[in-house]
């Protein structure tokens with residue numbers, strides 16, 4: 407299997423604070439490219455910008471992969487986009503066929519002009535040439551197992567397809583889907599994955615740029631990974647950092 411590097415070494419835990427923290431620790435200790443840390447539950451799962459990732463036990467996927475490549479931190483930063491493509495495809499194959507990508511790092515299931523989040527990605531640079539890529543996927547979680555404010559904007563693959571998902575099989579499919587997209591990104595950068603990212607982009611979704619409150623819809627990616635968003639007046643905004651929210 408040419409892509410079996412991802413998950414070739416696995417550290418499996420019942421519970422931890424955050425698989426990203428464990429993976430960052432192992433990365434510093436020299437863990438091999440492709441090592442993954444997988445936990446059944448997290449007590450302090452993290453999102454970006456200090457946000458939390460609800461991580462109840464026995465139901466979802468929480469994993470962090472160590473990716474080593476001779477690239478600068480700035481070159482590695484857009485890797486989150488490539489990983490999103492693989493996560494989106496695995497989620498679709500498992501039964502949420504309508505799953506799409508919301509920049510920069512969410513997999514969402516559209517509902518009218520809004521959407522519910524099914525997966526998120528948190529890439530953190532672990533020093534020169536090393537990234538820890540954290541992936542959280544709501545596989546079987548039920549709304550009543552999530553904090554109410556999160557449940558209102560979240561869903562799971564099982565909820566969408568109407569029956570439980572085999573978590574072990576999903577994990578294998580996830581690793582098999584994500585590995586080749588990381589390879590492709592490492593070979594060709596954003597240019598090598600942008601068209602495929604755009605093909606899965608939630609183009610109808612109304613988005614609000616957190617920084618200035620402008621709303622619009624995504625129209626594509628710049629070749630540096632920035633999001634191009636068109637507002638109601640037809641003005642194109644480029645978003646390099648920060649966040650876009652679903653209003």
Ligand code: BT5
Pocket residue numbers: 423424425426427448450451452453454455457458459460461467468469470511512523524525526527528540541542543544552556559560561
């Ligand atoms: C993310 O951040 O979406 C990145 C999530 C990464 C989680 C994985 S799990 C394995 C690894 N270990 C970690 O500690 N983290 C990674 P962000 O775009 O900042 O989104 C966070 C927001 O998503 C929160 O503020 C909530 O609104 C929402 N949220 C939290 N938990 C959720 C869940 N289980 N399902 C859907 N939405 C959730």
